[in-house]
Amino acid sequence: MKNIQLHIEVNPDLYLKNPDSTDLGKKIISNSVKLINDIGFDNFTFKKLGIQIESPESSIYRYFENKHALLIYLVSWYWSWVEYLLVFSTVNIDSPSEKLNRSIKVLTGPTLEKYPTTYMNEELLSQIIITESVKAYHTKNVDDENKKGYFKTYKKVVQRVSDLVLEVNSGYKFPNMLVSTVIEGVHQQKYFAEHLPALTDVTKGKDSIAKFYTNMVNTIMV
């Protein structure tokens, strides 16, 4: 076993003060997840969050430079959590293809597991990822932020699953493209199912998204 991470880790450059280290910090995280879900990231402000947690916005600014940094923090936390789930779902499994199957299941399926932390609501966070995460990297500063390592936890997840793809079929030419297409596609289709059903096939059953992408991996790789 090499390089396995058993705890959530986000790049310290993403915050001014670690929100995990204080009560107020944890309140900021848990309430921002709720508030972003309620009103959407575009309408979300530190002022409104401050009112919700009964703290001045200036206190929130001591933890995060701005709301964009907070969003990237949440996205980063999410992918670190997904990596944790991937590790656990594949540990002690020998067969690469079985490991890949289980990984795809983690990426496509509904995950009800929790990370042992009281202040993070993973279900609401997953919802934020589906709805808002594209805004984390569709900005004029992506390149800068990428250089600073802001998207490392996402890239690690893609890397991990891509490596499994290559273990199963070492000749496959586009492992990263396949994996990022599946990951983004699953989120996208879940969003479409809820808001733009004409772009998807929801009537074909609740698990059709998982079916579609699982089938895609299996047929494309051989």
Place this chain on the structure above:
Amino acid sequence: MKNIQLHIEVNPDLYLKNPDSTDLGKKIISNSVKLINDIGFDNFTFKKLGIQIESPESSIYRYFENKHALLIYLVSWYWSWVEYLLVFSTVNIDSPSEKLNRSIKVLTGPTLEKYPTTYMNEELLSQIIITESVKAYHTKNVDDENKKGYFKTYKKVVQRVSDLVLEVNSGYKFPNMLVSTVIEGVHQQKYFAEHLPALTDVTKGKDSIAKFYTNMVNTIMV
């Protein structure tokens, strides 16, 4: 031939006054495409656009309710243009599978064709779609705006290609999912190739994105 549209058409609810009908309107469109490309949609304001075209922002507000409506207008224009390209690339072709092939080529490939309009820069517009179009429908108002028909031109494109998928394989279960996955995937991978190359496989050649998705359609449908 039924239901074929030979001109660009956007939902009139998207604008207060048709920008196509006046000089100022055309200036607003062509310069917004340039400015959004330069500074990004998030930093784009009607004030800055007004400075660029040397008109007060209040004049721009007579055409569009706000910058979000303008973005949806551009996205809508783009998909109407893509439909026009799809129609032309498949007209007079009898074989459904050849029609599908040509359609996928339009969706994946670089398109250098222009629509006969002087004021629209299709290349810059395509760039905006890749970078900013997700912001058009990842909002708290999607459902409302969808009801008003703001995303109709996009849905029509997906519908058109999905119908071809079913013509080739009438038993295929997820035509919409397949097509929207390809369309969104192509844009996404182009964005990744430029900004987050770890999520894609750009080193495998410039046309690897087109190859990957073309192969995906061919292998998944059989």
Place this chain on the structure above:
DNA sequence: CAAATATAATAGTATTACTATCTGTTTTGC
């Protein structure tokens, strides 16, 4: 040529996205 339509010019408002400073209260390190 009058009426309608268009743009320009200017002003003003509420909200957003911060920054700065100052005051207390805890925590910690010796």
Place this chain on the structure above:
DNA sequence: GCAAAACAGATAGTAATACTATTATATTTG
């Protein structure tokens, strides 16, 4: 047990954003 450091609260202030409103003036059209 006490001083220093760290932390949160309170308040104020600024520039930019996202508009709305009004009036004046130029252009088009019936």
